[in-house]
Amino acid sequence: MIDLDGLTPFAEGGNRKCFIHPDNPDRCLKVIHPGLLKKIRNNKPWYKRFRSLESFDDNLREEEAYNQKALRSNNPKIWKHLAKWYGKTETSLGIASETELIKNDNQIAETLESYLFKNGLTDEIKDSIENFHHWLRNNLVLTKNLIPHNLVLKKENNSLNIKIIDGLGSQAFIPFPSYSNFFAKRYVERRIELMWNRINWDLSGRKGNWK
Numbered sequence: 105m106i107d108l109d110g111l112t113p114f115a116e117g118g119n120r121k122c123f124i125h126p127d128n129p130d131r132c133l134k135v136i137h138p139g140l141l142k143k144i145r146n147n148k149p150w151y152k153r154f155r156s157l158e159s160f161d162d163n164l165r166e167e168e169a170y171n172q173k174a175l176r177s178n179n180p181k182i183w184k185h186l187a188k189w190y191g192k193t194e195t196s197l198g199i200a201s202e203t204e205l206i207k208n209d210n211q212i213a214e215t216l217e218s219y220l221f222k223n224g225l226t227d228e229i230k231d232s233i234e235n236f237h238h239w240l241r242n243n244l245v246l247t248k249n250l251i252p253h254n255l256v257l258k259k260e261n262n263s264l265n266i267k268i269i270d271g272l273g274s275q276a277f278i279p280f281p282s283y284s285n286f287f288a289k290r291y292v293e294r295r296i297e298l299m300w301n302r303i304n305w306d307l308s309g310r311k312g313n314w315k
């Protein structure tokens with residue numbers, strides 16, 4: 105078991121704390137915020153009517169998401185825009201998702217959100233976004249809504265390569281093993297459209313509803 109007690113997370117999202125793996129600086133361990141699942145159980149008795157508590161566990165859902173049809177191909181290009189997944193790991197703070205930590209020159213990679221707030225929609229980042237969308241369409245990787253703080257930028261061959269570090273999976277309930285290409289294409293197009301909506305909303309001061 106990996107002891108994370110006393111370590112400071114390098115980042116936190118709404119659901120998880122992210123630690124650099126103490127035995128491997130190229131990996132990241134993400135644990136659900138302590139008490140989050142309990143809070144859901146205590147405060148939201150309605151969840152029982154239609155969802156199990158497990159369905160709120162981001163690490164469990166992430167594991168399923170990494171098992172989706174598109175990622176079972178042997179084509180190494182499938183990993184171009186994805187942090188690698190190394191499974192679930194037991195830690196002193198509960199079960200963690202162990203994934204590739206995306207870095208540039210030993211610094212943890214910047215999120216697309218942070219880049220856009222600093223630099224706006226430059227030609228450089230437009231190219232990165234176009235390449236990313238091309239990959240999504242070609243491989244039909246299913247994701248939840250693609251939000252700029254769940255995407256990070258890896259410097260590769262003088263350009264910025266977008267990597268998904270959170271949000272793989274699907275927005276709605278989709279039986280991963282059996283989805284049809286027809287359905288997946290429509291689904292992916294909608295994620296791309298919504299990603300642009302979200303970027304434009306972020307850049308215009310977040311007024312109104314981003315969808």
Ligand SMILES: Nc1ncnc2c1ncn2[C@@H]1O[C@H](COP(=O)(O)OP(=O)(O)O)[C@@H](O)[C@H]1O
Nearest residue numbers: 115116117118119120187204205206253269270
């Ligand atoms: N593999 C990673 N490589 C680099 N940075 C990461 C990685 N995973 C997470 N981060 C950083 O940590 C933040 C929170 O992680 P995330 O997985 O989105 O947590 P949550 O599930 O709570 O939303 C991200 O916005 C990003 O800045």
Ligand SMILES: [Mg+2]
Nearest residue numbers: 117253254270
């Ligand atoms: Mg996140």
